[in-house]
Amino acid sequence: MSKKRVPALEGWFTLDDEPRLLGRRDPKSGSYFFPKDVSVSSAPGFDQSELEDVALSRTGKLWSYTTNHYEPPEPYVKPDPFEPYTVAAVELTEERMVVLGQLAPGIDPADLEVGMEMELVLGTLYEDDENEYVVWKWQPASAAA
Amino acid sequence: MSKNDVAILGVGMHPWGKWGRNFVEYGVHAIQAALADAKLDWKQVEFVAGGDTVRNGYPGYVAGATFAKAMGWTGIPVSSNYAACATGSQALEAARTRILAGMCDVAVVVGADTTPKGFLAPSKGERTLDPDWLRFRLLGATNPTYFGLYARRRMDLYGATEQDFAHVKAKNSRHGVSNPYARYKKIFTEEEVLASPMVADPLRLFEICATSDGGAAIVISSLDFAKKHGAGKAPRVAAVSTVTPTFPDTYIDMPNFTTDSAAGLPIPDRGFKDSIAHAAYEEAGIGPEDLSLAEVYDLSSALELDWYENIGLCKPGEAERLLRDGDTAIGGRIPVNASGGLGCFGEAVPAQALQQICELTWQIRGEAGERQVQGAKIGITANQGLFGHGSSVIVKAG
DSSP states (O other), X not given: OOOEEEESSTTSBOOSSSOOBEEEEOTTTOOEESSSSSXXXXXXXXXXXXXXXXXXXXXXXXXXEEEEOSOOOTTSOOOXXXXXXXXXEEEETXXXXXXXXXXXXXXXXXXOOTTOEEEEEEEEXXXXXXXXXXXXXXXXXXXXX | OOTTOEEEEXXXXXXXXXXXXXXXXXXXXXXXXXXXXXXXXXXXXXXXXEEOOSSSOHHHHXXXXXXXXXXXXXXXXXXXXXXXXXXXXXXXXXXXXXXHTTSOSEEEEEEEEOOOSSSOOOOSSOOTTOHHHHIIIIIOOOHHHHHHHHHHHHHHHHOOOHHHHHHHHHHHHHHHTXXXXXXXXXXXXXXXXXXXXXXXXXXXXXXXXXXXXXXXXEEEEOHHHHHHTTXXXXXXXXXXXXXXXXXXXXXXXXXXXXXXXXXXXOOOSSOHHHXXXXXXXXXXXXXXXXXXXXXXXXSBHHHHHXXXXXXXXXXXXXXXXXXXXTXXXXXXXXXXXXXXHHHHHOBOHHHHHHXXXXXXXXXXXXXXXXXXXXXXXXXXEEEEETTTEEEEEEXXXX
């Protein structure tokens, strides 16, 4: 019955108990980037060839959050039946960048408050017959057992 | 008088709705209305700037040519422009700079769209290098998700309430009810808004902008041409801002799932959303205190409150007070979204920034009927297209 646990996207995050997002750091400007494999942003005037691979820190402060009550369109793989889900925006303390992620299952969004400490965990995004596809999610730091 | 002024000789729109017809039809209707308003013939037009639609196949990607052909080829140059919600301003800027460069006297700016039902969705396929695809795949982050994030933050930071958000929708519904071009001509009470289904908490169905069909067009000219044409007193475009963010941009914007990092380089003094109207004020040589009215992009009711602050009507955290005091309703100190805004229109992406300009033009000409802002002289539009497109236009009396 146990399915293979695979990342929903290869090379974006580690799969350990304390998962980290895999990004890059520019040693000259001190700026961080995530994800590392997509050219999403640059510090202007700094040479991108000097970027170093780095695992980002996994804690930060809740910037905001919202619960979606309607089924999103594809390519979102929605559970059947559809269930509302919460998206949280967390500002990583060290990297000072906001990263969106779904709220980990079992957390009541009514317990959230802007500014609270959050940490990165892994959770199921969707499943097929063989695999469980996991992605990063956020949960309050106080929820750690 | 600013050296960058151009005259608005005519404006025209096709009513917003869910008509399901070819977008070209709406655009042609709008061009014909704008030309009639300008008292000009199509053959006098020397340049067409089209706003692209990405939902209607190839003709939508080459909108300038599509509309020129539909009006009847006359051999004039065209441009086709895309900047998501800011498309109309980009098209206007293409036409305005051509006039200011002395390369032509009269130009048409046009945008129109036919939209599918429901949420706007990314392009098809396994697009793992496309942030727009990834945000749906990995997070289910629809557009309303972002609106919900901003709204919740206002509640936790500034004490905004669900009642405030419903108030915005109710206010704009009273503004737009008499607008012949609006799609939703119905007055909503706050109670009705608060009884509508939750979409992206704390935002409800009636507070989130729909997608609509519609078309808008503007005829602009050099001031010399306007004078010779007997339209020396026509309203003027006094500024067009099409700014992009400055690194590090620390505000989480559609379609991104991360912001820039502020760990290394200093955050700019003015954030992206504040910089949009600021650049327009600088160019026009005016400030928010000079405004008679504003048309801002209320993709959600709560987002209108953010714009009050971003365009300098008040300091951060004070938007709710402006709203509650009635300052931003018609008859108040600085009416916002007298047209009814997106709440009454729904979004027809390439036409929407032009719709804002049409409204300012009618208001400044004193032709806005029941929704007229008395003594309107100067107005501003503000809007933002995803992937970092700022859009703000200042229109003033001639």
